Each structure stands twice: as C-alpha cells, then as structure tokens.
Amino acid sequence: MLTGRIGCGIEIGTGSRPPIVRDLQGGVPQGTYSPAPEAAWVKDGCVDTGITDEGGLGLGPQQAVTCDSQYAEAKIVDIVDGGERTARTECPIDTDGFLDRPTGETACLRNLAGPHAGDPGKGGGILRVGDCIYAPDDGRAPPTERECYDRDGPGKIRSFAKKKAQCRDGDTATRRAAPTPVICHGAGAAAVRLGPVAETGACVKKPAALSLPGLGTSVRTPAQVACSDKTAWARVLGAARGKDRCPSATDYTLTSSLSYPSTSCLRRL
Incomplete structure (x- = not known):
C-alpha cells in the first residue's frame, strides 16, 4: 500500500481497498472507512490477511470474510486442531501459511493470488518434495x-x-x-551462507591453515584481493557442490559445510 500525507497530521492510505484516513497524532481512525463484515471460520472460507512471499502473515485485522469480499486475501483450505507445529504436518500440501485462532485451532491458508510461499522451493508452507x-x-x-x-x-x-x-x-x-x-x-542443509565465498574471476590470498585439536587442520576463508596484488595466490574459477564438479583446470579446492555451494574451485596464479 502506498501512503501520503495531506494537511496537518493526516495520513491517507491508497491501494486496492477503500482509503483509510488516520490521525497521525494517535487519534481514532476518521472518515468513512469501516472494516469488512466478519464471516464464519470454515474450510473454503476466506480471510482478510494474506501470506507474504517469505511465508509470514501479511497486514490485516486477521478476521474471516466472505470470499467475494474486496477484503479477501487468502482462502482457508483447511482448519486443524492444534498450533502451527501440528499444522505443518496436517495442513494440505498447497498451504502457503498458517493463522492460529484463539480457539486453539489453526487455519491453513492459500493466497487467492501470488506469491505462493507454499509452492515447491519457495520457502514456506508444508514441507514437500522439491522444498x-x-x-x-x-x-x-x-x-x-x-x-x-x-x-x-x-x-x-x-x-x-x-x-x-x-x-x-x-x-x-x-x-x-x-x-x-x-x-x-541433498547436500547443503547445514549451510548458513548461501552463495559463493568469492566471485568467479576474483583473486584470493593463500588461506591460513588452522590446527584444531581432535579435528585435524582447517583452512580459513581466503581473503579476496586484486589480481595485480603481490599477495594474490589463486584465481576463483567458480563454486560447486563438490570437488568432482569443479572445472578441469582447478588446482585447489576449499570446502566448507557451512557454505552453499560448498566448494570453491581455485587455479594457482
């Protein structure tokens, strides 16, 4: 929603819904806006709160409305007993997100329009093949x-x-x-860093080795430097999900289970 200000202390919201006029000094909403009439919390009903592309709840009063209402944002594809933890295994596979109810039930929601966080690989909803x-x-x-x-x-x-x-x-x-x-x-579930450690074509210093008792020798993440720098040691050919996937011209590889892709492919300068 876009917002703009007019006059002294007045904010007007513009978007797909009727404009909301609020007193910026903290007063009660003013103007002709009124909330949507509530409907029953039932399967195949709708709510006025959608699911974001990250799988969280969007803005809205979080109440049930009729699906033909201009306020409808998501469809209730099912209602299950218990909280979100239970819902994550019992809601339908196309669920985008969840909305807990005061009754102890959880509504399984699917946006009426995209984005759909519950689609395979999108980061939300129910765990399914492809996530x-x-x-x-x-x-x-x-x-x-x-x-x-x-x-x-x-x-x-x-x-x-x-x-x-x-x-x-x-x-x-x-x-x-x-x-x-x-x-x-597949591999990479433990990774906390997504994306290559260094850009393809960049040059790095020779990494320092670190001896860890009981764990052998570890190598620190190499520092990136200009290829013309006298400390430049190797050029990055790319990042891969394993040593066997590096280009044939690779001289060295550095692997970290905390990064994805896990392996940096290096060519000695």
Missing part, C-alpha cells in the same frame, strides 16, 4: 524450510521415508516429528 531445508549437523534444532538457492539446494528434499535406510544412495537422512519421520535430501 529446501536448513538442518544443523548437530541435530539440536528441527529441520526448517527455506527458499532454495538454486535448482539443487541447499538440502533439497527428494523423498520422505519411515526409515533412514529407505533413502536412496547419496541422500542425507534427517529426522523430523511427523508420520513419515525421515527427510531424504
């Missing part, structure tokens, strides 16, 4: 959905299973609280 997840290696936090960085991940879901042994070769198995408790997914 991407964040899952720390230590297992201390449950897997959570996030928007995919590219067509392969990170942590792109390939299937769900009852047992870890049912995941196909090459998949990582992560447990969750659900009727099908195992998520079979």
